[in-house]
Amino acid sequence: MFSLALRLIAHKPLRYLVALFGISVAAGLALIQFGLYRGFRENASVLVDHTDGDVWICAQYHRNFDFPRLLGRQVLEKTRAAPGIAWAYPMLIVFAQWQFEDGRSQTVQVVGYDASQRVGGPWAMDFGTPEDLNGPGFVSVDTVSNRKLRNATTGTVGEINGIRVEVRAVTSGIRSFQGNPIVFASMETARAIGRLGADEIHYVIAGLSPGFVPQDVLPQLSSLDYVEAYSKSEFGLMAQRYWLESTGAGTALAFAALMGLIVGVVVAGQVLYTSTIEHLKEWGTLKAIGATNGQVTTAIVLQAVSWALPAHVVAGGLLWVAMQLIEGKGIHPSVDLPTYLFAGVLTVCVCVLASMLSVMRVMKVEPADVFKG
Template identity: 25%
Template structure:
């Protein structure tokens, strides 16, 4: 007799699962909670890593020159501007432009509270970042003490965006010198700082006089239309000084994410969060199914005495576990989508549900539940009908 054919004729697993509705609802709630924990950790990690790439995705070029020891945008290392100028001699390169990056304290003039700001210095004639608000009015960047302020900066910076929208400017100071916010833009924060600012290259040197005039942090390389970036990249790598390297935008983003995922505690924390969620779900499924096995041990013993194999009776429990996982996934997915919307709205992180993540969590849930179901059958696999009767 084919035991699985018998299961298809009589849905024992479903009848066993739905026999006690309150227990079923409790199991679904518990597994859904565990799934939401996993969704939360994966979504938060994805959002944080995606947010780190925001400035890099605005780079106005196809290739980027960085220091050989570059690890992340928040700690850029200097490279000589002369290295960037060398790229102009390569066929297919249309233009190059430097990007200056520095950190400084931002003073909230109302509360006198200081927050860390990341300031980008741009060449007004060819900005290294694509900023639509800047393109609309580059003249504001030419003001000797002018700044553009990111509207997604933390509220602790003060009511800067509101005042600029109303009055056209916001007076403050940077590094002990007067600064005037006369423009707004929207990009989004990274781990590097609480505030993003844009200014001209000349203003940047005024506020960071300790930096050499020849030092830049990133060099953006713009290519002629139709030119292979990989070919230009290989050409540059063949003669440039080993102290620098040239990356595509995708490679630079990968370096950034790799740093935060593998060289900081963030990756470990998120991975542990996913593991905790799976363990919680496994414990809940195990307890529910272990109780089910214990409550119906005589029935299972009767089935074994009638000739049903261990594979058959164990299969019933494993199917129950898979059913629990499937039933719990739908509400957990709905809850996770709602949670993502709340987080995205309150934190400005790039958090959204993706089909890939939903499939991954569903696969993990099924695997976890099936494993717990099998473990819950330990007593059943060792059961000898003679011990019951």
């Protein structure tokens, strides 16, 4: 049956290539859109996901991680004194303008953290360490977005909101949801850039003592005046939901991926059905010489698989091209190997599903029909 399926395909190779192109584009569209959806989700909570700590504390009525409210001045000390808390460190999020010599500027997202510790600091370091930012005006840049900062690198001197800064560390692949470069700095530098008071903070990140879980401490922390407390997983999910649900971005990407699947089903179904109708007498002949419905069905399904597998490989190539084209623009398709393999299985299932119309048509062919007319 497999050799028969291949011979029927080889009978008209141009049609096969055209069909393969259509299915590949549909599969590639769905894969790219799903990858973008995952990439958006990861970017929305990237700082939360890569920061050590079990509990996040923010100001009351919190909605969006990137635009926080200032916390009360005593929240950090009260958190450190709470039962079950092993340590607690502050974080600041400040949007500012990196100013260039020609008068132009670029918006950056400054992340302030306790540079004597690693909590809330940069990861995926290309050069330097988080501790290298423990000094006035010391900042990091990222290899993905440094083109927006005119290829700033170690030793580059610039100004952010009028504050002189020097690049002391370089990260790799740390993106923000909005596409603005993420710049890490000490709390003191971030406060100076944001023109904030000496003890003003946006978040408290806390680690738990052995034997404690977030549910043990969240009620007490939430009882502090004008604050909200969340586990790390809850807080990351809140950040994702804000950007993907409140803005409609997630719905748009999911709809585009669904459209890719629908187009794939339509294209595969139309091509397979046309091929089946053209070879209807051949299928009838097979049934006349003893082929069972199951064997004929197997041959048609194998035809569908012979389209699906190469189409998925081509879709992977389209994904790679898309990743190269949008690299450094703040967004990126996020597709790991398990996801890619699962997408391959899904592509096969879509093509097999599309072949069912052809199977039902062949089932109606009687062996005697071969000898008519």
